[in-house]
Amino acid sequence: MSLAAHPSPNAPLLSHFSLAGKTALVTGGTRGIGLEVARGLAEAGSKVAIKASGQTVKAYKCNVTHQPEISSTIDTVRTELGSGVLDIVVANAGIATHHAGLDYTPEQFQEIMNVNLNGAFYTAQAAGRIFEKQGFGNVIFTASVSAILVNIPQKQAAYNASKAAVVQLARCLSVEWVKFARVNCVSPGYIATDMLDIHPKEWREKWFGMIPAARLCEPAELKGAYVFLASDASSYMTGANLVIDGGYTLP
Numbered sequence: 001m002s003l004a005a006h007p008s009p010n011a012p013l014l015s016h017f018s019l020a021g022k023t024a025l026v027t028g029g030t031r032g033i034g035l036e037v038a039r040g041l042a043e044a045g046s047k048v049a050i051k052a053s054g055q056t057v058k059a060y061k062c063n064v065t066h067q068p069e070i071s072s073t074i075d076t077v078r079t080e081l082g083s084g085v086l087d088i089v090v091a092n093a094g095i096a097t098h099h100a101g102l103d104y105t106p107e108q109f110q111e112i113m114n115v116n117l118n119g120a121f122y123t124a125q126a127a128g129r130i131f132e133k134q135g136f137g138n139v140i141f142t143a144s145v146s147a148i149l150v151n152i153p154q155k156q157a158a159y160n161a162s163k164a165a166v167v168q169l170a171r172c173l174s175v176e177w178v179k180f181a182r183v184n185c186v187s188p189g190y191i192a193t194d195m196l197d198i199h200p201k202e203w204r205e206k207w208f209g210m211i212p213a214a215r216l217c218e219p220a221e222l223k224g225a226y227v228f229l230a231s232d233a234s235s236y237m238t239g240a241n242l243v244i245d246g247g248y249t250l251p
């Protein structure tokens with residue numbers, strides 16, 4: 001549903017959350033957050049494509065840093081799963097590394113930007129071209145609380161910069177595409193996935209000790225937020241950044 005329309009005020013509330021009949025693509029759906037988001041969208045009724053193999057939803061292999069590849073994958077998903085229609089794209093694929101700002105090589109810096117920013121943009125743009133023709137569509141980016149804070153010890157300048165850029169990308173596209181698509185972000189805090197394992201144990205302990213909720217978030221705890229953003233329950237929301245962090249960014 002585009003911003004021009006709205007759900008019937010008489011429809012039962014829970015029907016606003018239904019994704020029945022919708023087709024969605026989630027990048028980075030092999031594991032972690034993306035896999036749970038794909039499950040959530042499927043539970044809410046949509047047909048879901050993920051980038052990978054062997055899950056409860058249909059899998060497509062694709063590297064998001066290769067623009068022609070993500071573009072043709074999105075076209076294939078639209079044809080094969082959606083009978084010509086794509087409703088929702090979740091640009092979630094991402095990587096993290098840590099290097100001191102003085103040590104980054106150009107290749108290390110570009111690798112992060114290529115996946116987290118360029119890949120997210122290529123995904124949204126390929127979907128956006130379809131959404132413009134259809135007159136409706138929904139883009140959700142996975143950003144991060146790293147878009148808005150600096151962790152100490154901070155050795156993630158590239159990661160944090162890439163996520164801050166994703167938030168601003170979403171804000172810009174939400175206005176440009178307002179006639180045909182809603183564009184929003186989810187910014188998770190610390191989520192128990194493989195991604196956290198790259199950080200030294202002492203950093204993790206320090207960060208986790210600062211979470212007011214006093215625990216990590218399970219990836220499945222995020223799927224309700226993505227279903228909300230993907231569904232008519234959020235029909236008037238665009239350009240928003242939903243922070244889900246157990247209070248981490250508040251103190």
Ligand code: NDP
Nearest residue numbers: 028029030032033063064092093094144188190191193195
């Ligand atoms: P994981 O490391 O568990 O999963 C990363 C996913 O991204 C995998 O499916 C991986 O595919 C995919 N991926 C990586 N590079 C590419 C690529 N070039 N093309 C296509 N897919 C790719 O991480 P999370 O689930 O934790 O992270 C998902 C998103 O959430 C990321 O954008 C991350 O930055 C963000 N995030 C994570 C937080 C956390 O605490 N975990 C906090 C805030 C944000 P494959 O399996 O093939 O490698």
